[in-house]
Amino acid sequence: MKTKINRRFCVAPMMGYTTPYARSLYRILSKKAFLFSEMIASKTLIHSKNIQSIIANNKQNPIALQVGGSDYKDLAKCSKLAYELNYDEINLNVGCPSKAVQKGSFGACLMKNKILVKNCLEAMQISKNIEVSIKCRIGLGKEFNYDFFESFIDEIIKSGIEVIYVHARNAILTGISPKDNRNIPPLNYEFIKQIKLKYPDITFILNGGIDSIEKAINLSNIYDGVMLGRLIQNNPFCLKDVDFLFYNESNKYEISENTVTEYFNFIKPKVGTDSIYRLLSPLLNIFFGIPNGKKFKLDIHSKMKDSNFDVLEKIFLNFVREKKILIN
Ligand SMILES: Cc1cc2nc3c(=O)[nH]c(=O)nc-3n(C[C@H](O)[C@H](O)[C@H](O)COP(=O)(O)O)c2cc1C
Known part of the structure; x- marks a missing residue:
């Protein structure tokens, strides 16, 4: 059976940052925060010789392994690996806008093909013991379009997944860098509020622009949970207060x-x-x-x-x- 996990505070996947070493520091500072690996391309995961050292899960649970890909068979193999390495969850990246990722047919460009995404998520569910989830954006391009977002979610939850992380901005697939794609498209938290009304049983975790612990507390009282990236990238030591502030632990962790x-x-x-x-x-x-x-x-x-x-x-x-x- 899947372990019941509280995702009230999640540390976002960040390539080059949420390394096994960083995660071990995060876990020293917080026993409860939900962690993510960096995104790993499904083919790399399957074929690389030293992959064990990249994705080894040194008892850092609760933790998700994030993969990028769109080949069902590969993704199913990745789920098996994640399960064998004792990850609690495998997460499909449908939010990364980089050119390289688009070339490999994964990341945010998959939002254009919701049926493919649904099929991938279905194929990833190889065992009842591992959660399958997705991290996506609220749309593509410069304009907000709630109907597009809703019909994407309508389709992908037919796969049976129950956990969705949403970076609450569109991805702009041409003309701006991945870094600008984390700042320029405006945030829109309302979309997540609205979709939650339609699907109250699905866990929607809010991500994007949460730049202080105070904001994170307020938002975690409104949404199912929050996911923070750059605040942790810049100052991982703020994780020392997470168990106390988000999980009602009685003692604050002291750095020593x-x-x-x-x-x-x-x-x-x-x-x-x-x-x-x-x-x-x-x-x-x-x-x-x-x-x-x-x-x-x-x-x-x-x-x-x-x-x-x-x-x-x-x-x-x-x-x-x-x-x-x-x-x-
Ligand atoms: C350096 C860096 C690397 C990132 N790598 C990934 C990644 O591997 N997978 C992913 O889904 N998002 C990645 N992201 C996006 C974050 O997970 C997150 O969605 C984004 O930074 C917005 O959250 P924030 O405003 O709290 O930083 C990355 C972000 C940064 C800053």
Whole structure:
């Protein structure tokens, strides 16, 4: 049976950011937030030799593996892999507007072909033990069109899926970059409110433009849950308050030397298997907005090339010791 999961606070999939290392930091800071992998193309997932290291789920549950693709057979294989690796959910990306992704016939351009999307989602349901979900936009192009959004949802839920993450803006498939596609098309949360009235039993998670924890709390009281991307990208340490604020846990997590030690214990065995920057970058955000933080950051950068993780760990430990009050 599927595990019953509360998706009140979700960390958005972000390529290059929600790496296995970042996710291990997120999980140290919050036991409850629902996590996502980066998007992985279905063919990469199936054929890559070192895929285990990219998608290994180091007991980071609750967590979804996000895939990009539109070949049913491949997607069914991906579901099987996700299930074997103990993911709670497999999510189909129907929101990415990049040219490369369009060339591979996946991402947001699939919103043009709702029957194909429905068939993909159907094929992905290989077991009752894994949730299948989708992350999509509210439409395509420059104009809002609620009827288009509604008929897309009408079709895809025929597949039987029950969880839908919506980045509440259109995707513009030509002329602007993926980055601009996260800012230029205006937000429209009303579409999600309206579709929820039609399908009260489906879980709709709101994504897009939620740039503070206060906003996230307010919106999570109105919608089934919220998904945050760039706020976590810039400051993952705000996850320390999530269990308390969103899941009624009685204690707030305090950042301490243990946070650093636990993180280093996770990455030290991975040294040599991935770049030092990917291993360390999630922790570098600890200096965000802290007086003199830059000094520590420069120190870390100057010592990174030696790859001496004990030295690097000591710098982080000193910083936390010195700034404990400010970072908590
Ligand atoms: C660096 C970066 C990488 C992203 N990669 C993905 C991805 O792999 N899959 C996906 O569905 N969305 C991806 N997104 C979009 C986010 O998941 C999210 O929908 C978007 O940033 C809007 O949420 P926000 O306003 O809270 O940032 C990415 C966003 C950023 C900033």
